[in-house]
Amino acid sequence: MRPYLVAAIQMTSLPKLEKNLAEAEELIDLAVRRGAELVCLPENFSFMGEEPEKLAQAPEIAEQTEKFLKTTAQRFQVTLLAGGFPVPTESGKVYNTALLIDPSGNELARYQKVHLFDVNLPDGNTYQESFTVMAGQQLPSVYHSEDLGNLGLSVCYDVRFPELYRHLSRQGAQVLFVPAAFTAYTGKDHWEVLLKARAIENTCYVVAPAQTGNHYGRRYTHGHAMIIDPWGVILDDAGDKPGFAIAEIQPTRLEQVRVQMPSLKHRVF
Template structure:
């Protein structure tokens, strides 16, 4: 299976981000990819939440989602939108959703996933991030069928919580999507090792399309979009520049690795720890 990864430097204008996506999707299809993966916050990356609020739309009105569905039909390509900021409805109040979409070559949305683990951290004395102040977290792990494989969905900070990936592989996932907008400090320290760990423990491919560079809102993201094989080997590392690259996935490698080290089959339920004080 030939896939394409879009490494982007998304800005504060959804229309411009949609134009960039369209160009990347055309290039991916022309290069023979069956599927394109994009980063977290493909449609809008803006930490100024008052300004962002003027641009965030419902699913029905989102320009990037509409563009992706249209381009999937035109290019006959699967699209995994790493995530979009979407205006929620129901009991979430004024908060938004950080939502992934899987779109088939007919332009149909076949899966949605709302980011479960929200990025609430204190990176330093002068950098505090509280994703939960603007977004509502999801509750459900999601797997979806794609050609010859099952895709497990996750987003960025989720990668630090291996229980999610255990649930996804228990449900049949053999490719794990980890779209991201990793900060530079956490990217340098943890990005590669976390991705390789998730691939190794799951015996699955990890496909991680990321944001990169200096963004219009002033933040910097790490880049280094990666594909990791089920043995933990790096098949692709896109470095720090925006663009598109390709990778061939030998899906037979999943069964091969899981037969050599059957960690998924050997998983066991166990009782909570006993306090031996």
């Protein structure tokens, strides 16, 4: 693992596939121009709309998104994390799928979101992700990269389940991805504190691309894509507008924190 810049993209994705992909490409371009070698896209980056509409368009969304990721990674010679998009299953539902793609357009890792967001919030909004999404059956694996370190995948609602990240840290994770479309209502109270907790308890960097603003109807997301170091320090925060957070992953900082706070070595259970 060597030092490198990572970018966490922030978008206001809409129920418009082509528009979203064009915006993602523009933001990837800007991040690469800033020196980013690893660029991370949020959950639902290629399509964010009503669940039945997403289900109806899922075959096209999946096909166009995977094609976009591979060609864009090759064009910009960058490693891409796709934070979550629908991939059809034989059941008629979709997997909420995260992909890690290398600069040659090759798939490095694939994760199907295991924790589904079925919640009735006090603000009156109800979310039933399981209505259209099938839960993944396997915990994410860690991709071991000689240059970029050991990369652990997750998606959005997973951040509330610390056992998933302990699973990743036990596989040697050094950088944890938490691409999200966090609701505005919960995000204001929970987003930052949960990300910091996952970084601190696993002494890992956390890279959290995000959705922000109004996407359709009453669907508002919190924003604040951010990158956090293993001590829980926020290195960059994208605020509440489309753009990106960018920061350096430093192996010496990771080693320093793990020496100062060797909690991973003190695990009992």
